[in-house]
Amino acid sequence: MRPVWETLYRQTPRPAFCQTLDWLHLYLKHSGTRPTLRAFCVDEQGETTGLTVLVERWFDRRCELSLPVIGNETCLPLGANPWGNWVPVGEHLRSEMTRRHVIDLRGLADPEGMTTFSLHAVGWDVKPHPWSGSAAISLKGTWEQYWSQLSPKLRTLIEQGEQQLTSLGQTNFVRIRPQRSECSAPLYEPELYDQCLKISLNDECQLSQSNSVLNDPNRHQFLRDLFPVAWRQEAADLCLLMVGSQPIAFRFHTLAFGHLQTVWTAVDAEYHDLPLATLLLFRTIKDSFQRHDQELDLGPMTADVARDWNGQFVPLSRFVIGNGGPILAAQPPEVDRLNRTKHGDGRYT
């Protein structure tokens, strides 16, 4: 199946590394409740045109089917028309649905109502419920055009922040994007994860808010394993802001065909007077324009911050199918704050 999976992955609009088989292996390794895997291959005229992976868990006497998800990474359906997957998959599942079953799909985009439409086509009377939001920055055009479209408030913050940064001495932006050589996979150095973890454990946001989704301590073991896997697959992108030889902020993205997904980011609390997260994102975007990347998904985000960065806010929905309602009253992932400058009274602006 791996070649089929890889073909569908290439065909998927806005693919993300969390839609790969390697990621799914990691997910199953780190999902403590050992769910049952249910992968649905949609065949059309002898060709596999879609793939949807669900996981099944039993809670007491009720059964939940959901998409594999860790933090803001969700293994969404694959194929050129991923929304269309829900119709045949739904038809396949409908016959086994009883009052004990619930299909709980969290964090789905519903562009033009395509997801809702597909689920209705199965005969499920389901409504999208607000879940969270993400933001995507298009990297088409030139850096100069992009910069001119940022909000004046954000540009001022960046310009002043850059000036403040020079007071720290020599600073560097370092980007590591491993690539395969002719004869070997990229070499991964575990120290890189250790450096990120050190910053992450001293993250100013985490000190006051430990459940921020991109820096949730519960994800650290998963991230430790994700780093080398993404490295080997040329899907890792690590951005570091350094003072001298010391990293003080980082962003870790996964990369798929020019699409970057923010997976982990943190800044060192020691520099809380500086808008380090903002400055690092600024440098990351500028560098991505030079590399001709296509898009940067910022992860969980509010609409106003997305607007400041001239990003496209994408609302994500939750769909619950089943007479008994959801089993888990799961909370939406908490939005991370990018412009994190902590003031003396504990406020962040």
Added chain:
Amino acid sequence: MTSGFFTLDELGLNLQASGRGVSGMEALEEKSVLEINDLATL
């Protein structure tokens, strides 16, 4: 032209260009589903 951050082509909604119905659902009867429960098979 985009809808959200997806283009209409990506959504399969560029019907005039593709000549297809929404989401390809007109061909539902021609689709079959194979379920795999074993990670090794994937």
